Amino acid sequence: MKIKRILIANRGEIAVRIIRTAREMNIQTVVVQTSAEPNAMYVSQADVVYDNTEDTSEIPVFLNIDMLIDIALKTKSDAIHPGYGFLAENAYFAQKCIDKNIVFIGPSPDAIYKMGNKTIARKIAMSLNIPMAMGSEGNIGNEEEAVIIAEKIGYPVIIKAASGGGGRGMRIVRKADEMEKMFIIASKEAEKAFNDPSVFIEKYIENPKHIEFQILGDKKGNVIHLGERECSIQRKHQKLLEEAPSSALDDYLRGVMGKTAVQIAKAVKYYSAGTVEFLLDSEKNFYFMEMNTRIQVEHPVTEIITGIDLIEQQIRIANNEALKLRQEDIKLEGWSIECRINAEDVQSGFAPDPGKIEKLNLPTDHFIRVDTGVQAGSAIVSSYDSMIAKLIVKGTNRKDALRNCKLALDKVWVKGVKTTLPFFRMLVRNPKFIDGSFTTAFIEKDLDKFYLNSEYEEMLAAWLATKMFAEENLMDNSIPVDSENSREMSPWLLNKRINQF
Amino acid sequence: MKADKLGIRKLYALSSENKRFCFSQPLKHSIRIGKREYEVKLKSDEKYGTYILWKNRKYPVEIVRSRQNRYEILFNDISYIFTVETPFSMQRMKVLSSGRGKNEQESLKAPMPGKIIDVLVREGANVLRGEPLLILEAMKMQNEIQSPVNGQIIRIHAKPNSNVMKDDLLIEIKVT
Numbered sequence: 001m002k003i004k005r006i007l008i009a010n011r012g013e014i015a016v017r018i019i020r021t022a023r024e025m026n027i028q029t030v031v032v033q034t035s036a037e038p039n040a041m042y043v044s045q046a047d048v049v050y051d052n053t054e055d056t057s058e059i060p061v062f063l064n065i066d067m068l069i070d071i072a073l074k075t076k077s078d079a080i081h082p083g084y085g086f087l088a089e090n091a092y093f094a095q096k097c098i099d100k101n102i103v104f105i106g107p108s109p110d111a112i113y114k115m116g117n118k119t120i121a122r123k124i125a126m127s128l129n130i131p132m133a134m135g136s137e138g139n140i141g142n143e144e145e146a147v148i149i150a151e152k153i154g155y156p157v158i159i160k161a162a163s164g165g166g167g168r169g170m171r172i173v174r175k176a177d178e179m180e181k182m183f184i185i186a187s188k189e190a191e192k193a194f195n196d197p198s199v200f201i202e203k204y205i206e207n208p209k210h211i212e213f214q215i216l217g218d219k220k221g222n223v224i225h226l227g228e229r230e231c232s233i234q235r236k237h238q239k240l241l242e243e244a245p246s247s248a249l250d251d252y253l254r255g256v257m258g259k260t261a262v263q264i265a266k267a268v269k270y271y272s273a274g275t276v277e278f279l280l281d282s283e284k285n286f287y288f289m290e291m292n293t294r295i296q297v298e299h300p301v302t303e304i305i306t307g308i309d310l311i312e313q314q315i316r317i318a319n320n321e322a323l324k325l326r327q328e329d330i331k332l333e334g335w336s337i338e339c340r341i342n343a344e345d346v347q348s349g350f351a352p353d354p355g356k357i358e359k360l361n362l363p364t365d366h367f368i369r370v371d372t373g374v375q376a377g378s379a380i381v382s383s384y385d386s387m388i389a390k391l392i393v394k395g396t397n398r399k400d401a402l403r404n405c406k407l408a409l410d411k412v413w414v415k416g417v418k419t420t421l422p423f424f425r426m427l428v429r430n431p432k433f434i435d436g437s438f439t440t441a442f443i444e445k446d447l448d449k450f451y452l453n454s455e456y457e458e459m460l461a462a463w464l465a466t467k468m469f470a471e472e473n474l475m476d477n478s479i480p481v482d483s484e485n486s487r488e489m490s491p492w493l494l495n496k497r498i499n500q501f
Numbered sequence: 502m503k504a505d506k507l508g509i510r511k512l513y514a515l516s517s518e519n520k521r522f523c524f525s526q527p528l529k530h531s532i533r534i535g536k537r538e539y540e541v542k543l544k545s546d547e548k549y550g551t552y553i554l555w556k557n558r559k560y561p562v563e564i565v566r567s568r569q570n571r572y573e574i575l576f577n578d579i580s581y582i583f584t585v586e587t588p589f590s591m592q593r594m595k596v597l598s599s600g601r602g603k604n605e606q607e608s609l610k611a612p613m614p615g616k617i618i619d620v621l622v623r624e625g626a627n628v629l630r631g632e633p634l635l636i637l638e639a640m641k642m643q644n645e646i647q648s649p650v651n652g653q654i655i656r657i658h659a660k661p662n663s664n665v666m667k668d669d670l671l672i673e674i675k676v677t
Contacts, residue, residue, distance in 0.1 A: 168642070181621065185636065188618070189643050238642075347580055348612040352640040359550040359561075382614070382640050414578070415550040415561050422578045453579050456534070460553055460560065461581040462514035462522035463532060463541060465572035468564055469585035470528050474509060 002319055003027055003079040003103055007072045008046070009062055010083030012373035013387060014295070015042035018081050021311040030075045032061050032068075036383050041373050050075055060383065062086040065093050072102050079103035079318060081311075085385070088294035089116050105318040107217075107293050111268040115291040118162050119200055124267050125288045130260055133279070133287045135202035143183040147176050149201050156204040159183060161190030168193045170237055172204050205287060207439040208279035209248050210234065212292075213261035214302045216313050217271040218323040225258040226306050227332045229298055233427065235350055235443045240420065241427065242298035243337045244305050247398060247436035248280055257286055264291060272317050273299070273310050282439075297340070300371060300392045304336035335401040339391045339409065339424045343380040343417040346450045350420070352386040355379065358416035360388070367394050367404045380417055388414060391424075398436070402428055422451035513591055514583040522583075607650050609672040611665040615639030619661055626654045627677070634672055635659055652676045 005028040008015045019029045019042065031046040035053040043049055050071050052061050061067055063086055072080055080097050082088040088106065091113035097104040106112070115121050119138045126132065134153045139162050140146045150157045150173065159182060161169030169190035171182040183199070191197035210231045217223035230246035231239045249257070261276035275296050277289040299310050308325070317323070343357075344350045360376045372389035380386055393408050395401030406428045412421060432438050432446055443450070514522040531538040532555075542554040543562070552559045553576070563575035570585045586594065618636040622628060633645040634654075652674040659671040 185619065185643075345580075345612070346578075349644070351612040351644070352642075353613070354640070359548070361548065386640065413549060413559075413561060415563070418575070418580075419578055451579055453577065456532075456555070457560070457576055457579065458516065458520070458581055459522055459532065460541065460555055461562070461574040461576035461579075462516065462583055463524060463528075464543065464553065464562060464564070464576070465574050465581075465583040466512045466514050466522070466524045466585055467528055467543070468567060468572055469514075469570060470512060470526065472567070473570075474526070 001078070003105075003315060005030060005048075005075070005077045006079045006081050006105065006315075007031075007050075007068070007075060007077035007102075008042075008081050008083065009068050010081070010086060010088075011037070011040060011042055011062065011384065013371045013390060014083040014297075014373070016045055016373045017371055018083065018311055019045050021309055021315070025312060025315060027315070030071075030077050032071060034061060036060070036381050037379060040378065041375055048075055060086070065090070065096055068093075069096055069100055069102070072097075073100065077102065079105055079315075081105040081314070082294065084294050084297060089292070091116060103318050105272070105314050107268075107270055107272045107274060111270050111274075112293045114268045115270075115274075115293050116163060118160060118164065118290055119198075121290060122200075125264060128263055128267060130264060130288045131286060133203040133205055133289075136200045139198040139200050140183075143180045146183050146201055147179050150176065150179060153201070153203045156206070157201050158204040159186040159199050159201055161186065161194055161196070162198040162200055163194035163196040164190060168237075169199065205279050205281055207441045207445075208232075208281050208287075209246070209438075210239075210277065210440050211246055211248065211257065211280045211286070212275045212277040212296075213258055214299070214310070215261055215265045215270065215274045215276060216308075216310075216317070216323060216325070217265055217274070218317050219271045219320055220322050221266070221269070222323045223262045223265045223270060224323065224325060224327045224330060225261050226302050226308060226310075226330055228254060228257065229301055231298060232438055232440050233433070233442060234440055238350075239298065239340070240342075240443075241337065241339050241424065242301055243335065243398075243401070244301040245332055245335070248284070253284060253286075260286075260288070264288065273314050279440075297387075297390070298338055300369060300390065301336040301338050304369070304392060304394045305332045305334055306330060307333070334394055334396050335398045336392060336394045337401050337405050339405065340387060340420065341389045341391055341412060341414070341424075342420045343386040343388055344420050345418040346420060346423045347418075350423075350450075352382065353380075353418040354382045354386065355417040357388065357414060359413060360415075361411075361413035362389060362391075363408050363411035365408070368392070368408050369394075388417070388419060402434065422453065426450070426452035509587050509589075511588055513586045513588075515586060517582045605676040606655070607652060607674040607676055608670055609634065609646065609649065609674065611637065611667055611669045611671055612644075612646070613637070613639045614665065614667050615644075616664050617659045617661055617671075618643060620657060620659055622654055622657070622672075624654050624657055628652060628654060628674065637665070646671065648674060650674060650676045 007030045022029045028047040030048040032050045032052050033043045038053050087093040091109040094104045095109040136149045156174045159171045171186040173182045187197045211228050214226040228246050229242050229244045231242045233241040275292040278286045280286045343353045345353045356379045362370045369392040393404040395404050427433050509526050531540045545551040553562050560577045565575050566573040572583050574581045615637045618638050620635045622634050628648040630651050632648045635646050637644045655675050656673045
């Protein structure tokens with residue numbers, strides 16, 4: 001039986017992204033409308049909308065396994081796509097789908113479980129003799145034990161959540177007297193985020209590059225890789241910009257690392273799309289870090305350079321189709337860069353800046369792809385992530401892609417919330433980013449300013465402040481009606497001002 | 502444009518980093534760079550909202566906050582804070598500031614609404630710039646709030662497990 005109707009257990013741009021491919025494949029989509037964002041873009045694009053706006057419980061429906069299964073059954077969906085985040089890497093959810101005869105568009109529960117549990121994943125990699133950072137054998141019980149192991153492998157070490165991912169529950173420890181504090185923080189954060197306080201310890205590799213391989217596997221045991229992505233531009237383990245391929249790899253290293261990634265995937269009989277993450281040190285030694293058993297935010301850069309639709313592949317594999325692609329069919333062509341335009345305040349350490357998007361103009365061009373789930377009038381709500389759009393560009397090589405990226409960034413226009421745009425505008429002009437020598441420490445160590453402002457921008461801002469002051473204080477009439485320009489001021493701007501008085 | 506009430510010929514915008522921008526009054530709608538004058542326009546339309554048009558380029562702008570003579574301007578996604586002074590108030594400020602001591606104080610405020618998970622320092626502790634002071638959870642992320650300065654903790658207002666609003670005072674630090 002082929003999939004005819006997919007329930008998308010997600011929201012935002014990834015829901016919109018899945019709808020796009022499903023439509024091309026003549027598959028219907030079902031989405032869940034929530035009270036947090038009843039007018040979201042994904043709601044308007046799906047074939048069937050399940051109204052869940054009455055549900056005001058604090059836990060989002062996208063984390064409620066029973067309710068999602070129930071919705072799938074009620075809407076006669078024969079498959080569920082989990083997207084990323086939420087339940088995408090929840091083995092129990094995948095199993096529950098199978099039990100109810102719903103196709104889970106993703107890997108097997110067993111593969112999710114084994115790769116999701118970092119200590120099991122480490123054991124599997126160890127048994128395959130795959131290079132890894134030195135670390136604890138299994139989970140660590142308390143801070144005393146942590147200190148003993150850290151002494152053995154040498155500081156700095158990193159504490160990681162056993163059930164972790166997405167950079168949460170991680171803490172770097174540089175000396176023994178920091179251990180107690182960091183152990184407790186990491187463990188607490190792990191419990192909150194993943195419902196599992198267990199943590200383990202690894203040698204912390206200083207200044208590595210983050211290189212990950214995209215994997216595709218089918219249910220017949222065929223596994224291939226689609227080359228790498230470099231995601232070294234990250235802050236507190238949150239990726240901000242990704243590119244494919246990586247300037248750090250040559251064909252030989254790509255071959256070796258790709259083969260390693262396939263080997264790990266095969267060890268857990270992996271099918272669907274997945275990502276094997278490595279750290280690459282300055283001597284080009286690579287270390288297995290973890291496998292993500294889902295479609296990733298940054299999947300478009302791989303799609304651009306391979307010409308393969310990863311969501312389509314996921315659906316075909318879920319349909320029990322064999323991979324038509326062989327490893328030798330995969331050709332990496334050109335270069336692609338993705339910037340995550342988030343509602344964040346780069347001047348306040350990338351703090352989320354939720355709010356209503358007043359205006360949104362996104363560029364279109366043959367070298368630009370934009371994946372977004374919002375439009376002007378949408379709100380970035382604090383209950384979900386702060387993504388506005390993914391700006392994806394391509395070029396014939398890295399230099400070309402960078403030039404296109406610079407052009408595209410200047411054409412993105414967002415009003416109502418602060419965004420990461422000034423960060424990217426600075427980044428694409430930074431020599432260390434341009435020459436490719438940056439590492440995951442780039443943002444924390446190599447930058448003293450997180451944003452670009454050109455010479456005259458501050459002066460123009462000063463001019464505007466002066467203009468406002470003059471109109472409010474020096475005119476005969478305190479409300480600025482005389483000036484030709486202030487008549488055009490948006491009501492929103494005026495409201496914002498009035499609210500401050 | 503009408504002439505102003507007080508006969509003020511100049512206005513100064515002082516940035517938070519003490520940069521001074523001087524504009525003649527009544528304010529011209531152009532700015533001189535070198536020998537050329539460039540027109541500045543404040544405009545607004547349906548597609549772009551409010552923006553400044555300068556040298557054929559649009560820059561998104563927002564007046565986020567204004568209190569007395571203090572303005573926070575959002576220009577091309579970057580916040581700038583200015584106090585606007587008249588020649589008279591400038592003079593008064595100079596007189597006042599010359600008598601002020603050096604012991605500055607830093608008030609650390611919540612950068613976003615959230616919940617205090619943990620306070621990592623005690624009152625009286627000496628801290629270095631960049632040292633984590635507390636953990637603030639917001640939007641499902643635990644954020645380390647670090648000390649912006651080298652100094653001594655004078656007062657801690659944040660309590661573990663309490664919710665804070667943006668700009669709530671968290672910690673006061675004496676700069677050393």
